[in-house]
Amino acid sequence: MHRLLLLFLFLVPGSLLGAEETHAPAGQIEIFADQFEFDSTNHTAVYTGHVRVLDPQMKLVCDRLTAGLTEVGGTNARTTINQIVAQGAVQVDMTTDQGSASAYGDKAVYEASTDTVELTGKPRLVTRQGTLTGDRVIVDRRRNRLEARGNVRMVMPAEALKQPGFSLNKDKPALPKP
Amino acid sequence: MTFRRLLPVFVASLLLACRQGMQGAQTLPSTRGLPEQSGVAGAFRVPEYYDKENASKLKSLLTGTAAAPQSDGTLRLATVQLVTFDLSGQTNLVFTGTNCVLDARNRIVYSSDRLEMRTGDERLYVSGVGFLFRQTNSHVIISNQVHTIIKGAPGPLSTLP
Numbered sequence: 001m002h003r004l005l006l007l008f009l010f011l012v013p014g015s016l017l018g019a020e021e022t023h024a025p026a027g028q029i030e031i032f033a034d035q036f037e038f039d040s041t042n043h044t045a046v047y048t049g050h051v052r053v054l055d056p057q058m059k060l061v062c063d064r065l066t067a068g069l070t071e072v073g074g075t076n077a078r079t080t081i082n083q084i085v086a087q088g089a090v091q092v093d094m095t096t097d098q099g100s101a102s103a104y105g106d107k108a109v110y111e112a113s114t115d116t117v118e119l120t121g122k123p124r125l126v127t128r129q130g131t132l133t134g135d136r137v138i139v140d141r142r143r144n145r146l147e148a149r150g151n152v153r154m155v156m157p158a159e160a161l162k163q164p165g166f167s168l169n170k171d172k173p174a175l176p177k178p
Numbered sequence: 179m180t181f182r183r184l185l186p187v188f189v190a191s192l193l194l195a196c197r198q199g200m201q202g203a204q205t206l207p208s209t210r211g212l213p214e215q216s217g218v219a220g221a222f223r224v225p226e227y228y229d230k231e232n233a234s235k236l237k238s239l240l241t242g243t244a245a246a247p248q249s250d251g252t253l254r255l256a257t258v259q260l261v262t263f264d265l266s267g268q269t270n271l272v273f274t275g276t277n278c279v280l281d282a283r284n285r286i287v288y289s290s291d292r293l294e295m296r297t298g299d300e301r302l303y304v305s306g307v308g309f310l311f312r313q314t315n316s317h318v319i320i321s322n323q324v325h326t327i328i329k330g331a332p333g334p335l336s337t338l339p
Contacts, residue, residue: 031326036306040316047324 030054033065043069051086057095062108063088084110090119101127103137115142130156220244220256228265238262242278253280269298275309285313293320303327 034049045067053060068083085107092103106121116138123137125146135150224240227233244256255278262270275293288310296303306320
């Protein structure tokens with residue numbers, strides 16, 4: 001079975017662990033880059049060179065960030081993003097009340113319509129509970145789910161089994177049948 | 179009005195200033211042909227109004243200092259500020275920059291100095307060092323130290339310039 005659905009404790013924000021300078025203040029997003037290019041014909045905004053995106057819940061680092069823009073609303077139309085593509089040494093660090101997690105890959109695509117992030121290019125997710133790899137790792141922010149597809153591998157330290165949610169049955173094991 | 183729509187207005191306003199500036203006056207006439215006076219030597223003020231029934235309403239106001247025509251036909255502005263307005267008079271976008279070069283022939287505006295752009299509602303702020311605006315394809319490039327702040331975004335990166 002190529003598809004493995006994991007309810008892997010994906011850490012979508014509850015309360016944060018306090019303001020760090022690596023995260024933007026609540027309700028604010030900051031983007032730093034070496035270069036910015038806005039093409040109103042193709043409706044794209046491109047940040048290149050040491051791109052850092054600071055969100056209240058995460059920090060994203062990559063070589064190139066492309067945002068596809070669209071206009072919504074009528075008279076008071078505003079520009080919103082329908083897709084974000086992060087490319088080149090993508091790293092996403094997330095901090096929540098349940099701990100921290102880091103995702104790595106060559107490419108990450110965020111779809112605003114589904115609020116999902118798909119990591120490809122040797123994607124890897126590292127949390128306290130272990131490391132998850134696969135051909136594709138999809139983070140569903142709306143449903144707090146993580147999905148890995150293709151060559152999925154999960155490596156968990158023994159200590160992870162002692163953590164809440166991974167409790168073992170302390171009853172005596174059933175005797176083998178004769 | 180969105181950033182996408184504001185960009186051509188911005189470039190057009192600057193190039194309009196360039197064209198008028200190269201006609202010889204350091205104090206530039208308004209877009210309606212009425213000269214604007216300024217107490218600062220080399221200062222300019224270029225208001226632009228909406229068309230037809232909204233002709234009394236200000237669309238943009240370009241101000242700056244030390245507009246100096248260059249030998250290559252460009253115009254150098256020591257300081258420049260462009261403010262655009264919607265029909266209700268609310269500020270849409272505020273742009274500030276220094277040492278801007280306006281090249282009307284090639285329809286570009288550029289500077290190696292710092293620029294700042296912010297929307298009137300303060301939801302979006304973009305700054306950087308060194309920029310190029312190209313009117314032909316409504317392209318803007320900021321070359322260094324780009325910093326964008328987006329406020330009031332409900333989700334990740336929900337709004338951008």
